[in-house]
Amino acid sequence: MANILVVDDELGIRDLLSEILNDEGHNVELAENAAQARAARGRSRPDLVLLDIWMPDTDGVTLLKEWSTTGMLSMPVIMMSGHATIETAVEATKIGAQSFLEKPITMQKLLKAVEAGLTRTPPVAARKPGVAGVAAPPAIELTVEAAMTGGQVPPPMVEMGPQGRQLFELDKPLRNARDDFEKSYFEFHLAKEGGSMTRVAEKTGLERTHLYRKLKQLGVDLSRGKRGG
Numbered sequence: 001m002a003n004i005l006v007v008d009d010e011l012g013i014r015d016l017l018s019e020i021l022n023d024e025g026h027n028v029e030l031a032e033n034a035a036q037a038r039a040a041r042g043r044s045r046p047d048l049v050l051l052d053i054w055m056p057d058t059d060g061v062t063l064l065k066e067w068s069t070t071g072m073l074s075m076p077v078i079m080m081s082g083h084a085t086i087e088t089a090v091e092a093t094k095i096g097a098q099s100f101l102e103k104p105i106t107m108q109k110l111l112k113a114v115e116a117g118l119t120r121t122p123p124v125a126a127r128k129p130g131v132a133g134v135a136a137p138p139a140i141e142l143t144v145e146a147a148m149t150g151g152q153v154p155p156p157m158v159e160m161g162p163q164g165r166q167l168f169e170l171d172k173p174l175r176n177a178r179d180d181f182e183k184s185y186f187e188f189h190l191a192k193e194g195g196s197m198t199r200v201a202e203k204t205g206l207e208r209t210h211l212y213r214k215l216k217q218l219g220v221d222l223s224r225g226k227r228g229g
Contacts, residue, residue, distance in 0.1 A: 001025045002047035002118055007037040007063075008080065009055045013103075017050060020107055021114070034058035041067070046075055048117050050101075053081035053088060061092050068096050076117040080105065183218040195222065 004026050006017045011032070018028045029046065031037040034057050040046070053060040060079060067073040079092045082103030089100045098117045101109060186200070193199040201208045215222060 001027065002114075003027045003029070003044070004114070005029050005031065005037065005040050005046040005049045007031045007034070007049065007055075007060070008052040009033060010052075013052070013080075017105075017110065020110060024111065024114075026114075034060075034063045037063060041072060048114060049075055049077045050114075051077050051079055051097075053079055053092070054083060061088065061095070064092060064095050064097060076120055078113050078117050179218060182214070183220055186215055186218065186220050190220070190222070 004021055006014055006021070006028060008014050008017070009032050014030045014032065018030060021028045029040050031040050033055055037049075037051070041049075051060045051064065058066075060081075064073070064077060064079070067077075073096050076098040077096065078099050078101055079089070079097045080101045080103060081088070092100065098120060099113055101113055186204070189200045189203050193203065197208055197211065201211045204211065206214065
């Protein structure tokens with residue numbers, strides 16, 4: 001159980017996040033603008049802050065920078081926005097934000113980000129590198145992926161179960177990369193189901209005719225699954 005501060009000017013967002021986090025057993029305090037957020041931070045140090053970027057009085061990045069420069073950024077902060085650019089996400093990460101959630105926020109993404117934020121070390125800005133006894137943290141290359149995931153970029157591979165790890169080349173157009181994944185995905189299920197189109201359709205949630213067209217389009221060898229089975 002953690003004390004979480006939710007800062008967002010939209011009542012619906014505050015209520016939704018509060019309901020989800022309360023159901024998970026967390027204590028939630030709400031603020032609708034930067035002034036209320038400052039007051040909440042002054043009363044106590046929350047274990048985690050969910051901070052909206054676009055707010056009417058002071059935007060979230062400015063408030064984050066204010067906490068960082070005054071030594072009050074001693075808790076993980078997750079930025080939220082439905083309109084922020086990659087540059088904004090990178091800037092927030094440089095200041096000390098742990099990660100970034102794009103609106104509309106799904107419950108799965110919210111809970112995953114909150115869990116990750118609560119288990120990570122305090123933000124870099126809060127540790128004050130150069131102070132006696134505190135080592136400066138290693139430099140992090142702030143790529144787009146790093147900005148969106150708090151500096152942690154997943155390895156370029158997909159787990160394919162009993163057949164081991166299947167690597168995919170990511171330095172190619174999205175359509176080609178997606179086709180490579182889908183082909184491996186369907187070949188895996190065909191082999192697992194002994195080439196049975198009926199069972200593969202059930203497993204993948206596709207209608208049989210659509211599945212057959214998809215396999216032909218991807219160039220999947222339908223006899224390969226039967227031989228593997």
